[in-house]
Amino acid sequence: MLNRGFIILILGVLLIVESFFLFVTAVVAKLYASSDFSAFFISGLIAFGVGLVAYFTSRNSKRVIYKRDGYFIVSMVWIVFSIFGALPFVISQHVPTFTDAFFETMSGFTTTGISVFSDVESLPHGLLLWRSLTQWIGGMGIIVLSLAILPFLNIGGMQLFAAEVPGISHIKLTPKLKGTAIRLWLIYIGLTILEIVLLWISGMPIFDAVCHSFTTMSTGGFSTKNSSIGFYGSSYIQYIIIFFMVLSGTNLSLIYYFVTLKFEKLRRNEEFFFYIAFILFFTFIMFVILLQLPNSVESTFRVALFSTASLLTTTGFVTFDYGLFPQFALNLVFIMMFIGGSTGSTVGGIKVIRVVVVLKNIYYELRRLVHPRAVIPIRIDKKSVSGAIVSNVLMFVTVYALIFAVGAIALTFFGMDFDTAVGASLTSISNVGPGLGDVMNPMSYCTVSIPAKWILSTLMLVGRLEVFTVIALLTPQFWRS
C-alpha cells in the first residue's frame, strides 16, 4: 500500500517551500505598502507551521516510493499547494467563498489563467504578484522545482518526475535528475529575466513587467490589467510577448542545447518543425479571415500572430476581443486549444508530437489499406516509433477527448449553455484561458456556479498532469493492495 509516512514528509517539506514564496510575496506587498501584507504573512506562517508539523511527525519514515506513491504524491502536491495558496485570497477577503479562492489558485498553478476577478486592476499588489507567481511556479512544475533544490528527493525522485512530467520521452539533460532540474530552472529563470528587462525597456512598469514575464514564460496568461496585453496598446510589447510565448512553447531541452551550442542535437527535431509549421499555418489562415475586419494590414497580422501564439502555447493573453471574430476563426481557436505546444515545455493541450503521431498513423493506416502486407512504421525524428507508444498516444488522445466531453456535459447540468460549457471545459483541460460563449473572456468566471468551479478545477489539474497521473488514482486497481 501507499507509504503514508514518506508521503506526509514530502508534502510537509514542499509546503515549507511554498511558505517561502508566500513570505517573498509578503515582502513585496510590504514594499508597495499593499493592504494584503498581513494576509500573506499569516498564510506563510500557516503553511510553514503545517509543513513543519508534517515534517517532524514523519521524518523517521521509511524512504521508498513506488510508482503508485509517485502518482499519489504528485496529484496531492498540486492540490495541497492550491489549498494553501488560496489562503491569501480568503484572509484578505477579496473572494466571497473558499471555492473561488481555490479555483483561482488552481487556475494559477496549472497555468490556465481563467479568473473569478472581473476587475483585477482593483486588486492589491500582493495578490497580483501572487497570481503571477503561482503560474510561474506551476509552469515548470512543483516537483521539478523541488528536485533542483531539495537533496532528499534524490530517493524516489524518478517516480515523482515521471508522474509530473509524462510525455513521450523523458527529457534528461544530464545523468543526474538534479542536474537536469537545475539546468531547466536556470534556463527558465534566465529567459524570465530577459523578458522582464525587454518589457521594462519598452515602457511597461517594472511591476507589470515582472508579473507578465512570469505568466508568459509559464504560458499561464494571468494579467495585471483588465484588458490583458491589449491595455498597453504597444505593438512593440506585443511582439516581445509573442516571441517569448513561442519560446515557452518550445521544448526547454532544445533551448538548453541551443544555449550550450550543441547544435547537432537540434537538427531534425520533428516536433519543433511541426510546432513552427502549425504556428505559421494557423497565423496565415487567421490573417486571411481577419482581413475582412476593418483594420490595417499590420494590425490584422499582429492580431492573427498574437492569437495563434497565445492559443497554441495555451498562454491565453488577449489583445483583441474574440467576440468580434467571425465564426470560422472561432472554430480555429477551438482546434488550436486542443493542440497545444511542444512536450518538455510549460504548455498544456494534447501537444504537437502526439498530434503528429496521430496524423501520421491515420496516413499510414490508409496506405496499409492499399498494401496490406507492407511494413510501414511511424517514424519520428527518422526513428521508428514502437506500436506500444503509438497505442499509448492514441489512448491519451481518446481519454483526453472523453474527459473534455464528460466535463462539458457535466457543466451543462449546472446551468451552462452548450457553447459556454464546451469552451470552459476545453480551456480548463488544455490550461489555456479564453473560452467560447459566456466565458470568451478569461476573467468572467465570477458568475459560474460553485459546483461548476470544482469541475473546472478538476479538469485543470487533470490537464496539467497529462491525464494519466490523476486518472490512475481514480481506478479501483490503484487502491487495491
Next chain:
Amino acid sequence: MMRIFIGGAGAVGYQLTKMLVHDNHEIVVIDIDADSLEALANSYDVLTVNGSITSFSVLKGAGIKNADLFVAVSRELETNITACILAKRLGAQKTVARIDNSEYLLPMNRSHCISMGVDALVYPQMLAAREIVNLLAQTGTSEVFNFSQGMMSLYVIKLNENAPIINKSLNDAAHIDDSLLYRAVAITRDGKTIIPRGNDTFQIGDVVYVISNQKGISKITQYSGHQKLSPVNIMILGGSRIGVRAAAVLESTANIKLIEIDKAKCFELTDLLPDSLIINGDGRDTEMLRQEGIEKMDAFIAVTGDSETNILTCLQAKTMGVRKTIAAVESLDYINLAETVGIDAIINKKLIAASYIVRFTLNADVTSFMSLTASDAEVFEFIVRPGAKVTKGRLRDINFPKDAIVGGVIRNKTAFIATGNTHVKANDRVVVFSLPSEVNKLASFFN
C-alpha cells in the same frame, strides 16, 4: 564523484548501477535493448542511451570523452573488448571489460590488453571460483575476505546455538586491549546491520563480521560453535565454468567428485580436470548421489546453471549430513531466502563481479572493496595518505563516523586489530567496515 559509463544493462550492469548510484556518481548506461534500459531508468537516477556499445556514434553521442571509467559488461567478450578499445580511443580515462576466457588474464597477455586500451578485466566465473576456494579454506564461516595477501581477513560467521558467546556482550567475549587478535566489527540481525559497541550482546542466528589476523582464526571458530573441518572429500554439482575453475584449484589438495548431466561435456571435463572424478548424472537423483557417497562428503558445492536445483540439492546434501554446502544462486531475489533456509554460503557471480568493479570507482588509494551478500554494508581497504585526517589522533578522539569502524591496521608487515586507542599513521593499510550512509564521510578521513 565520477562519470561512469556502463556498457550493457544485463544482470551485472544492473547490479553495478544499483551499487554505484547512491554514491553521487553520474552514471550513463548504454545498451541495445530498450526494455532493459527502461527498467533501469524507472528505478534509478541514471541516464540511459539506447544503442550498440561498439558504435562510434553512440559512444560519442553519450559523451564518452568525459568518462572517468568505462565498464563493458555485456555477455560477449568480443563486444566488451571492442567497446573498451573504442571508449579508450574516444577519451575514456579507464576501461574495464568483462571476459569469459581465462587466457586473457595470463600475465604474458596482460600487456597486450593494456596496449589495446583495456585497462582491467573482470572474469565473473573466476572470481566466483576463487570465492568458493576461500570459503572452503575457512570453516564455520560463510564468507571470507582477505586483505593484503591474507595478513588480515574478515570472516562472516553465523552463530548457532552451541556458540559459547551467545548472550554475552562484546566486552565479555573478548577483553578489548592491544593484544587483541580479533574483533567483531558488525552484526547483521533480522536483515539489519549494526556496528556493535562494547555492551551489545550476541544472539542465536546473528551473522557476525569478525576481523582477525592469522593468529585469531582458530579462536573464532571455537567461539562461534562450529567445529574445525578441513575438507578432503568435495562433491561439485555442475560442470559450469565456476565448477571447473574451483575444481582445478582444489583437486591438488582434495578428492573431487564432479557431477555433470551432459555426457559430451563430461568427456571434455576429464581433459580439463585429470585428477578429479567426473560422473555423468543428474544431481536431482538422490539415489545416484547416495551411491556416489554423498554422506561421506565434507563439502557439497552446487554450481549448475539452475538456481533452484542448486538450492534444493544443497538442502538435500545438508539433510544427508554434509557439513558445508555452497550454492550458486543467479537470482538476486533468492539470496536472502537461500541464506535463511540453512545453506552455508551463497555464491552469486554477478554480485561478486559488480563488487569487484566498484573498487575501480573508489579513490585510487583503495586497494580492495567488497560488498557483503548478507548485508548492505561495505568493506574497504585504504592506504593512508600522509596528512590524512585519520592520522590526526587516536581513533576515539578524531570523531570518526558512528556507522563505520576501523577493523584492523597493517603496518610494516604486521597486522593488528584496531581499538579506540589505536593511532593510525601514514602509509598504514587499514581495513574499514562501513554502512552505506557513511561512505562519503569516510573518504574525507583518508584523503
